[in-house]
Amino acid sequence: MSALTFIDRLRIERAVWTVDAYISILPMRRQREIRRELRANLRASAAQVGAKAAIRNLGSLRRLSYEYLSAEYRGRPWPTPLKGLGWAVVVEVLLVLAWTLTLSAFHDGLAATNPEPGRYTVERPLIGFVSEVTVDSAGDLTEVAFLVSIPVALAWVLVAFVVGSRLWRVIPRWRDRLRERRAQREAGAVADA
Amino acid sequence: MPPFLDPQLLKGVLPPLLLALLAERESYGYELVQRLREAGLTGMSEGTVYPALARMERESWIQARLVPSRSGPARKYYRPTAAGYAALRDGAAAWQTLAAVVTPILARPIPSQPAPPTEEV
Numbered sequence: 001m002s003a004l005t006f007i008d009r010l011r012i013e014r015a016v017w018t019v020d021a022y023i024s025i026l027p028m029r030r031q032r033e034i035r036r037e038l039r040a041n042l043r044a045s046a047a048q049v050g051a052k053a054a055i056r057n058l059g060s061l062r063r064l065s066y067e068y069l070s071a072e073y074r075g076r077p078w079p080t081p082l083k084g085l086g087w088a089v090v091v092e093v094l095l096v097l098a099w100t101l102t103l104s105a106f107h108d109g110l111a112a113t114n115p116e117p118g119r120y121t122v123e124r125p126l127i128g129f130v131s132e133v134t135v136d137s138a139g140d141l142t143e144v145a146f147l148v149s150i151p152v153a154l155a156w157v158l159v160a161f162v163v164g165s166r167l168w169r170v171i172p173r174w175r176d177r178l179r180e181r182r183a184q185r186e187a188g189a190v191a192d193a
Numbered sequence: 194m195p196p197f198l199d200p201q202l203l204k205g206v207l208p209p210l211l212l213a214l215l216a217e218r219e220s221y222g223y224e225l226v227q228r229l230r231e232a233g234l235t236g237m238s239e240g241t242v243y244p245a246l247a248r249m250e251r252e253s254w255i256q257a258r259l260v261p262s263r264s265g266p267a268r269k270y271y272r273p274t275a276a277g278y279a280a281l282r283d284g285a286a287a288w289q290t291l292a293a294v295v296t297p298i299l300a301r302p303i304p305s306q307p308a309p310p311t312e313e314v
């Protein structure tokens with residue numbers, strides 16, 4: 001057995017936290033348990049074969065994390081919050097694009113029709129967008145105002161996150177947890193009796 | 194040199210193997226890897242054993258307790274539960290049944306080429 005150097009500890013921490021990043025969808029308590037166990041095992045292994053070999057013997061850290069997730073979800077597919085976040089960003093960008101195009105099309109369309117003086121409004125409730133353009137007596141578009149609905153935008157982003165991350169996949173896991181807690185309570189009640 | 198052990202072949206038999214070792218003596222993850230290697234499974238990797246332990250704990254086949262270590266952080270020692278002992282008995286019986294069928298077939302001498310079909314069309 002050999003004492004671990006500071007660099008060895010850093011190497012081990014890097015491996016531990018890499019796995020931790022991959023399994024970040026697990027509850028924090030479970031993540032902490034896995035981190036602690038992996039760290040203890042890696043240090044025991046590193047004391048015998050060196051930190052580099054100990055980490056190499058784990059194989060692919062991504063694969064290891066996948067196996068941990070598979071164990072936790074009993075082989076069922078699990079949610080993918082990072083993908084959900086990606087989809088939420090894409091939808092947000094598309095919304096901004098849709099607002100810009102709607103405003104621009106309305107503005108250009110109005111200008112092309114030699115409008116009477118007054119106020120002209122466009123509403124697109126589906127994307128939460130309202131714009132009002134004022135035309136003066138000379139037929140110029142003098143004032144362009146627009147309003148976007150934050151609740152509608154947030155609803156779209158939320159839907160994208162839920163669908164993109166397949167958030168419903170946590171439901172069977174919650175059911176398992178509830179069933180286990182109920183079984184533990186019942187076992188405790190039987191033991192007390 | 195010992196023959197290469199296919200990890201896929203081992204995967205199905207790994208839980209009963211781990212349960213059998215834990216039934217003999219409480220152990221933590223890396224210690225189990227060492228014990229498997231000492232038993233002849235030299236290619237056994239930590240990356241296979243640790244998630245298998247997580248899976249078995251999730252199935253309530255094993256339970257764990259933390260034991261302080263002089264050389265580092267506390268280690269998680271496992272032991273089989275009642276369900277684990279039942280799984281071990283089932284797993285051992287299934288393995289022995291499979292081995293009783295497979296071993297005689299694979300032990301036959303390998304012919305240089307296959308015999309023609311019993312009925313030629």
